[in-house]
Amino acid sequence: MADMFFGYMRPDGKVGSRNYVAVVPSVVCANEVAEAISNQVMNCRPLLHHQGCCQLPPDLERVTDTLISLACHPNAGAVLVVSLGCEGTDVDRLLEAVAKSGKPYDIVRIQEIGGTANAIADGIKKAQRLSMAISGLQREAFDLTHFVMGIKCGGSDATSGLASNCAIGYVADKIVDQGGTVMFGEVTEFIGAEHILARRARTPEVGEKILRLVDAMETRAKSLGCDMRKGQPTPGNIAGGLTTIEEKSLGAIMKSGSRTIEGVLEYPEMSAGKGGLWIKDTPGREIEILTGMAAGGAQCITFSTGRGAPQGFPILPVIKICGNPNTYARMSNDMDLNAGLIIQGKSSIEEVGEVLYQKLLRTLSGEQCKGESIYYSKSMDIYCMGPVI
Amino acid sequence: MQERKLAVQVQPTDNVASIFAEVSAGDVVEVMARDGSVESIPVHEAIPYGHKLALRDIPSGGTVLKYGESIGIATKDIQRGDYVHVHNLDSARARGDWKE
Numbered sequence: 001m002a003d004m005f006f007g008y009m010r011p012d013g014k015v016g017s018r019n020y021v022a023v024v025p026s027v028v029c030a031n032e033v034a035e036a037i038s039n040q041v042m043n044c045r046p047l048l049h050h051q052g053c054c055q056l057p058p059d060l061e062r063v064t065d066t067l068i069s070l071a072c073h074p075n076a077g078a079v080l081v082v083s084l085g086c087e088g089t090d091v092d093r094l095l096e097a098v099a100k101s102g103k104p105y106d107i108v109r110i111q112e113i114g115g116t117a118n119a120i121a122d123g124i125k126k127a128q129r130l131s132m133a134i135s136g137l138q139r140e141a142f143d144l145t146h147f148v149m150g151i152k153c154g155g156s157d158a159t160s161g162l163a164s165n166c167a168i169g170y171v172a173d174k175i176v177d178q179g180g181t182v183m184f185g186e187v188t189e190f191i192g193a194e195h196i197l198a199r200r201a202r203t204p205e206v207g208e209k210i211l212r213l214v215d216a217m218e219t220r221a222k223s224l225g226c227d228m229r230k231g232q233p234t235p236g237n238i239a240g241g242l243t244t245i246e247e248k249s250l251g252a253i254m255k256s257g258s259r260t261i262e263g264v265l266e267y268p269e270m271s272a273g274k275g276g277l278w279i280k281d282t283p284g285r286e287i288e289i290l291t292g293m294a295a296g297g298a299q300c301i302t303f304s305t306g307r308g309a310p311q312g313f314p315i316l317p318v319i320k321i322c323g324n325p326n327t328y329a330r331m332s333n334d335m336d337l338n339a340g341l342i343i344q345g346k347s348s349i350e351e352v353g354e355v356l357y358q359k360l361l362r363t364l365s366g367e368q369c370k371g372e373s374i375y376y377s378k379s380m381d382i383y384c385m386g387p388v389i
Numbered sequence: 390m391q392e393r394k395l396a397v398q399v400q401p402t403d404n405v406a407s408i409f410a411e412v413s414a415g416d417v418v419e420v421m422a423r424d425g426s427v428e429s430i431p432v433h434e435a436i437p438y439g440h441k442l443a444l445r446d447i448p449s450g451g452t453v454l455k456y457g458e459s460i461g462i463a464t465k466d467i468q469r470g471d472y473v474h475v476h477n478l479d480s481a482r483a484r485g486d487w488k489e
Contacts, residue, residue: 158407158439161456162397191482193458222485229480241407241439243473244480247460306439326438343409345395 003178005147005364006139007074007299011102014074014272015146017299017364019137020045020315021130022076023123024067026094027052027087033110034082037123043131044080045314049291049382052089056386060088065268066382068097069295071105072270075315077134078104080127082119085111104133139365144180147364148272150293150301150316151184151255154286156233157240157306157324161251163342163352164304164323170353171302171360172257172277181274183265183296184256185282185289187217188232192246193253197279201261209264213281232284236307240324255304265296267383272297286311288383290318300363302356310334311379312371317363320371321356336370396420396430396442400457405441405473407455412436420444433470441473453478 007015023046025034031048038044047070051063071079071094079098083091091107098105108123110116151168153160172182190197194214201207221228229238233248242248262276271278282292290313293301300317303309306324308331322328325340332338337356341347363369371377396406396418406420413435420428420442432442441455447467452459465477 158441159409162399162407192460192480196458218483221483225485227480227486228483229475232483238475241437241441241474243441243475243478244461245482246458246480247455250456250458250460324439 002143003361004141004143005361006366007142007146007364008077008137009140010074010077012072014297015142015299016074016077017317017366018075018315019043019077019134020075021078021080021127021134022047022071022073022315023080023082023127024071024094025049026067026081026083026089026091029053029084029087030082030110033108033116033119033123036120037080037082037108037127040124041127041131043135044127045377047314047380048378049380051382051384052087054389055088055384056389059384059386060090062268062384063382064090064093066291066295068094069268069270069297070291070315071098072101073294073297073315074272075299076103077137078130080105080123080130081107082123083107083109085109104130106130144175144178145275147175148181148183148297148299149175149360150280150290150296150298151182152186152286152289152293152301153252153255153304154311155305155307155309156237156242156248156251158242158251159323159340159343160304160306161254162323163349164306164321164339165251165254166349167321167339167342167352167356168255168302168304169257170349171357172255173259174357176257176259176277179275181271181297182257182277183271183280183293183298184277185280185292186252186284187213187279187281188221188284189245189249189252190214191218191249192244193249197253197256197261200259202263206261206263210261210279213264213279217283240307267292268295270295270297283383287379287381290316291380291382300360302360304339305335308334310371310376312376313379314377317369317372319356319359319363319369334370334376394418398422398444399455402457403454404443404445404447405453405455406444407439407441408436409438411438418442430470432472433468434472436472443467443469443471443473445469
């Protein structure tokens with residue numbers, strides 16, 4: 001029998017692992033109102049970010065596209081948009097997309113309703129209606145063709161590429177083999193390993209695209225005329241034994257497993273239902289990549305670390321798997337799984353991979369992750385390409 | 390009983406291995422290869438947990454290999470048993486500071 005998880009069916013056919021009201025500020029200036037509403041109303045999660053104004057048109061479009069993908073994410077059972085009124089993002093397009101998804105939604109307009117306090121009061125009433133409207137939804141059983149997994153490694157050290165990333169790679173292969181979708185990213189951490197990824201591409205065109213992505217990222221990194229070291233690898237990576245970006249990358253790609261790479265997804269692009277292994281065009285920093293994975297429709301992120309990265313996302317469970325046994329012992333309140341057993345020779349990659357896989361199925365069905373249980377959830381921002389103007 | 394000092398050589402062509410113990414100068418590290426064979430190497434200096442030691446002599450300008458791939462260029466002559474890190478190994482990628 002196929003492996004199953006219990007999730008929430010949405011009107012557009014996507015399946016959620018959580019059932020939140022997503023409170024979506026259209027611009028950074030609406031964050032306070034979105035946060036105040038979310039603090040008052042049960043099951044609300046604010047998607048706070050710092051974009052949406054005084055940016056070049058391609059970035060404004062990218063921010064709108066990303067907010068649309070997040071608002072249409074299946075973990076959001078309902079959506080409350082909070083608009084200031086003079087933002088650069090396209091609020092009409094956002095509302096149209098949410099309406100089309102079929103989920104309940106509403107909007108608060110700060111300038112129109114007469115300022116912050118009025119907007120918060122209006123928003124609390126609207127969010128309360130939305131929260132109650134979705135509160136009775138029941139979970140149903142689904143196979144893994146309804147699942148999108150996002151992968152991330154952060155706060156890496158020398159154990160990451162030999163233990164925790166390998167266990168995630170084992171799980172990634174299992175999900176792809178059952179018709180699920182898997183996304184990995186962090187293009188900066190392909191530098192020095194891109195030839196290996198290009199060899200795994202479905203077509204020569206996809207292989208070329210991977211090489212071009214890496215070249216663009218490397219050119220961007222070189223543009224300030226300095227050595228990238230300290231930016232990548234980070235001081236924490238270096239203290240953990242990773243000397244160069246090449247060494248970090250060769251360990252980082254272990255988490256993608258061994259299956260064929262189907263293609264490259266744009267940063268705001270939704271991947272649900274595609275099936276197979278995909279690259280998400282994202283940088284290495286947690287807040288932007290977690291957002292990119294959420295925009296891609298991931299209902300859960302498996303997150304590998306060696307140094308002890310604690311990040312979480314507002315509407316997603318993030319499972320932390322730690323490759324360093326010493327870090328796991330120090331930070332066991334943040335780390336869900338100890339892949340340090342591989343380093344110590346006490347467990348195989350497959351054994352830890354199976355434990356992770358079972359934790360993943362339980363998490364999709366509602367079991368909390370450690371970071372989630374203490375509401376570690378604000379590692380979010382939107383990756384933009386151009387300057388702030 | 391003294392704790393074993395273990396290191397991992399990922400691929401047979403690798404000329405460095407990652408050590409998963411704290412080691413001091415003169416300690417003998419047991420380097421485990423992929424095929425399960427073990428080679429004992431005395432280290433010349435202290436090496437922190439997770440950091441690398443050289444399995445072979447690597448001349449300045451030589452390629453340092455881990456995972457069977459290049460992880461950069463030696464900036465000094467490195468001897469078997471030396472600590473390999475930012476003081477003697479440089480990245481060859483994303484070098485905005487290098488002239489074309």
